[in-house]
Amino acid sequence: MPHNHIIMKYSKAFIHTERTINDKLDATSHKLSIQAGLIQQVSAGLYDFLPLGHKVLSKIESVIREELNAIDCQEISMPIVQPKELWEESGRWNVYGKEMLKFKNRDEREFCFGPTHEEVVIDLVRTKITSYKQFPFTLYQIGRKFRDEMRPKNGLLRGKEFMMKDAYSFHTSNEDLDREYNALRTAYFNIFNRLGLKVIGIPADPGEIGGDGSEEVVAFSKFGEDYFIEENGVATKIEENEVEKYSATHEVYRGIEVGHIFKLGTKYSSAMNFNFVNREGKKEPVIMGCYGIGVSRIVNAILEQNNDEKGIKWPVAVAPYTLSIIPLKYQGSEFEAVALELEKAFEKVGVSTLLDDRDMGMGAKIKDSDLIGVPFKIILGKRFSEAKEFELEFRATGEKKVLVYKGEETVKEILAMI
RNA sequence: CGGGGCGUAGCGUAGUCCGGUUAUCGCGCAUGGUUUGGGACCAUGAGGUCGCAGGUUCGAAUCCUGCCGCCCCGACCA
Incomplete structure (x- = not known):
């Protein structure tokens, strides 16, 4: 099946970030371009x-x-x-x-x-x-x-x-x-x-x-x-x-x-x-x-x-991905289905999305998303299992919005904000 | 091309001044287990021409000579 690469699973992406950076390097932009891969x-x-x-x-x-x-x-x-x-x-x-x-x-x-x-x-x-x-x-x-x-x-x-x-x-x-x-x-x-x-x-x-x-x-x-x-x-x-x-x-x-x-x-x-x-x-x-x-x-x-100190803050016009979807767990978890549903919905409207399906702690996944500068994050965590609540977070301002997931309606709501 | 600094595992580093067992530590990686909301933890393991060549020495990452590479500052450029 042809793939337009708007949607990407992190585990399959050739994205390799660095935790540390050579201290010989000088310019912020130079360091970031290497650290963020x-x-x-x-x-x-x-x-x-x-x-x-x-x-x-x-x-x-x-x-x-x-x-x-x-x-x-x-x-x-x-x-x-x-x-x-x-x-x-x-x-x-x-x-x-x-x-x-x-x-x-x-x-x-x-x-x-x-x-x-x-x-x-x-x-x-x-x-x-x-x-x-x-x-x-x-x-x-x-x-x-x-x-x-x-x-x-x-x-x-x-x-x-x-x-x-x-x-x-x-x-x-x-x-x-x-x-x-x-x-x-x-x-x-x-x-x-x-x-x-x-x-x-x-x-x-x-x-x-x-x-x-x-x-x-x-x-x-x-x-x-x-x-x-x-x-x-x-x-x-x-x-x-x-x-x-x-x-x-x-x-x-x-x-x-x-x-x-x-x-x-x-x-x-x-x-x-x-x-x-x-x-x-x-x-x-x-x-x-x-x-x-x-x-x-x-x-x-x-x-x-x-x-900023976390990494890159891409303007949406040049961001390699517009949106990160970060589930607490993925493979075989309760989050898998909804993450896929969101992914499909965003693909349909042409919003490039990076779905972080890696088996890692939430913190690490969030840090990577912030380092590589993805403008918006959807965070699916505990509160989703309890009340279908998730967070939409804005990289540029750090602002967070708590939303309740209601399928397509929610996708529209997100699109209006990003 | 002048001046300064650096080169040790995939990445980041200690050790170099003052030579001496098996080259340090962290991250990452592999396996197993415990974890799971802001870069988790335990155990085990793999991974190295110490930039290259020559020299000094009983012995060199460490000292000497030459070379190579990289970063930063100056004269030029998008």
């Missing part, structure tokens, strides 16, 4: 995503897709490995730096693991597009990037391999670029809002990627690598060594760069001979924008903003 380190800056982490990533990706598709961005997928020739054309093969991991294949041809995809996407589009009539449009992908960071840090916060959403827009005028840039900017704030992240936009230095203007979107966190101040509602990035200077007169904030949008202009199209034919029949370089979101980094940013 979201990720496992393979090597410095390289991580496995375990089922819980992978579910969270997928949910983040879904939110991004929905918001981008809503403004007519179109999803594509490009290869991770890229040939040297494209990078020589843009002039970046010898410029990008040691973060670009280069290698030769069996034919002695040179390639790199893509740290970004401007070259490849231009090569894709320039063969298909010739006329001004075919503009504008925006393509995006969600995939892996590789940057051979000299110092990977804090788990997913700065890995060598990471998940990124990169979008590229194509225009025949600067006005149209401005329009799309603003549309993407708005979409970004919608995305971060839905993900439950507190963020701020900061005008930025376009840096390596080059171009005419750019803005960073930064999620507040004391483990972030960006320092900034705010004045009259405008945030300004400062260097770490300027913190002392400003701290006398301003509040200095720290944050994680979760997004970055750029007006590229014609920098890459000119270099790579990417032109369109205008109304007058003459060639002009295509005007471009590019828009990044650090998808795997967002996991850390959310963790930084949503935790």
Whole structure:
């Protein structure tokens, strides 16, 4: 029977939490991501995503897709490995730096693991597009990037391999670029809002990627690598060594760069001979924008903003499971039937549920649920056998509600509260 | 790449300064029993190239040399 994995028995789930954590680790988010079994380190800056982490990533990706598709961005997928020739054309093969991991294949041809995809996407589009009539449009992908960071840090916060959403827009005028840039900017704030992240936009230095203007979107966190101040509602990035200077007169904030949008202009199209034919029949370089979101980094940013001493407090939009069902006993007990009944009811309405059927003490099961951050718990205990009473508990607030089980009616009651 | 720290069982650790029986403890795991509302208890058991290589020594987790890996701080990035 096909299974959508909305419903999972804990005993069958590949969920492995840790009671203790390596005391070398620093950032709260890094510790939690390992302790709650979201990720496992393979090597410095390289991580496995375990089922819980992978579910969270997928949910983040879904939110991004929905918001981008809503403004007519179109999803594509490009290869991770890229040939040297494209990078020589843009002039970046010898410029990008040691973060670009280069290698030769069996034919002695040179390639790199893509740290970004401007070259490849231009090569894709320039063969298909010739006329001004075919503009504008925006393509995006969600995939892996590789940057051979000299110092990977804090788990997913700065890995060598990471998940990124990169979008590229194509225009025949600067006005149209401005329009799309603003549309993407708005979409970004919608995305971060839905993900439950507190963020701020900061005008930025376009840096390596080059171009005419750019803005960073930064999620507040004391483990972030960006320092900034705010004045009259405008945030300004400062260097770490300027913190002392400003701290006398301003509040200095720290944050994680979760997004970055750029007006590229014609920098890459000119270099790579990417032109369109205008109304007058003459060639002009295509005007471009590019828009990044650090998808795997967002996991850390959310963790930084949503935790307590018990563990993770996932916003519902990204929680790997929405609900835990925790019976006092399961196999062969009086709780088994009702737990299954609830499970089925929630499956029907698409509420992802983790049924803790393990033969363990109630306390241990509750602690695990809280550590992995499930937003709602249904606790079936003694009072259920006595009076059909159970508890609905809210992870975010710690609030508990005692309810009486009356079948479907009760399921509706729960759905109204979660 | 500079500076600091670390590497002992699946995970977390003691021991290292000052070398000396069979390498410590907790968690987890296995078996049996007792438990069962906020990480239960008892008993028994399995599990180790002490990061790697070389050296000193009667003897090395411990001392010396070299290498590898990991974490944290700085210069760069989503």
